[in-house]
Amino acid sequence: MVPLKVKECFESADWGYGIEASILNPLNDQRFPEAGKAIFKVDTGFNGPMMVTNDIFELLCLSDIEVPDDMRPSYKTLAGAVTMRSAPAVLEVDGRQIETDIFTAFTGPTRMLVGFQVLRQLNMGLLRNRVCFLEIARKG
């Protein structure tokens, strides 16, 4: 068994687990938030990459590089399908830069969350009421 060490933890809120991250539009170097990090919900039930609200999508000027209408992915929900606007960007999390797609709902509900496509690239654990980034502990 590989010994793991806790790097950084975030307390869960009443709405669930969240992690701190920022998003960079590499085309214009626009970052959200401009300084520090924002909290994104950890959503294992969303098997896409990540989602931001419409205003953050516009703030990052992601509409300048978003995919054409007919390439927009659709996500099944219990209330019907949600079509997503999508643009590529860089997620800065846990000291890493992850190239990913950023979604915002074309119509319907929109949230600030990290989905399974991104979560599976992170070493993290849900420990009681905290979500923690983990690393392999060095011997000695």
Add this chain to the structure above:
Amino acid sequence: MDPKLYARLKAEAASERKTVGEAFNEAVRVWLGTRLAKDEERERNVEVYLRIKQRIRQHPNDYFVIAKGSYLGHFPSLSRAFRILKENRATKALVVHCQPSGEWLGGSLES
């Protein structure tokens, strides 16, 4: 309005013997013109996209880059795609790759 920006606007307007209102209207006209040009550029990019659409499906892991009404190539990573865009000084582009649809079950939908 940002007081520093306003002070600069007032100074620039005075140097050209214009009122702040006239200078402001001129600035808005230029800004709106830029946005219109960007929309036209996106339309040109979408036309190119429609022409190469079939090729995108043949390379599902690549990022296809279109800017300034031209196809700039397809690349295995987003960083290379953005590098080529910066080299071409693009401000608006299509960076397209195959995106599967999926599921969004429970969780944050409820909160």
